[in-house]
Amino acid sequence: MxxxxxxxxxxxxxxxxxxxxxxxxxxxxxxxxxxxxxxxxxxxxxxxxxxxxxxxxxxxxxxxLPGVQALDTEGEAIAVDTFLPTTTPGDRPAVTGLPDGEPTYLVIQDGPAIAAYGIRPICTHLGCTVDWHPDQDRFICPCHDSQYDADGRVLSGPASDPLPLATVVVRQNQIRLVERAPSVDPR
Ligand code: FES
Structure with a gap:
């Protein structure tokens, strides 16, 4: 061994x-x-x-409180209880607050109430900022004249896609803007 x-x-x-x-x-x-x-x-x-x-x-x-607080044209935080009575269903008041500096158009519904989505005025053709024309009830792009209805659907090109949306949350007397499309696109 x-x-x-x-x-x-x-x-x-x-x-x-x-x-x-x-x-x-x-x-x-x-x-x-x-x-x-x-x-x-x-x-x-x-x-x-x-x-x-x-x-x-x-x-x-x-x-x-998700996102950021919506600001008025003076840069002041908006209080819902004083803001809402000044609106009428169909209005598209512009507010700011999102980091890209572009406004977000709130959608005023019956009630009046603030919809859970806002319209971002960024033209889907080449990215110009579109303007809201309340007299025509539509958004119009100053660059190549694309037109969108009051919810951002394309009415005429050259743009072919609807305007982007942001999520809007009303809570604690605040309007909160979230830089994300709502989970369900209402269009
Ligand atoms: S950028 Fe708006 S129509 Fe061309």
Whole structure:
């Protein structure tokens, strides 16, 4: 029988052992003390914003104010209780607040009430800013004369696609603008 020899294991130097303990402790510590936590919280906030802008009536969203507050032509935040009585169904008042600096046209419905979507006046032909013409009840592009109805549907080209929409949420006496199309396009 061949004798079995035990090969002696190389011993780690004290310095190397300490280094390995430090690295192992750091990795576990990061998990234990939540170094990764901010990322988790941020992604939760993003998903809450997404949920609440897509489904603002969801019970989790009762206190959540998505997007940005709508501002009037003076740059002042709009209070719904004073603003709404000044409107008439069919109006398309322009408000600002979204980061691109372009206005958003609110859609005033029967009630009067503010629709859950607003019209973004960005022409889908080549991107000029279209103007609202209340006397003609339509948006008209000053560049090549594309025309859109009061909800942004194309009436005449060269544009072939409707105007983009933003999500509008009315809550806590505020009008909130969300730079995202509503979950259901009403057109
Ligand atoms: S950019 Fe509006 S019609 Fe051409």
């Amino acid at each position: 061949t004798p079995q020899f035990h090969r002696p294991q190389p011993r780690l130097s004290r310095r190397r052992r300490r280094l390995l303990q430090y690295l192992a402790g750091g990795g576990l510590g990061a998990i234990a003390f939540g170094t990764l936590r901010p990322e988790t919280v941020a992604s939760r906030e993003v998903s809450l914003e997404k949920l609440c802008s897509m489904f603002p009536q969801n019970s989790r969203c009762a206190d959540y």
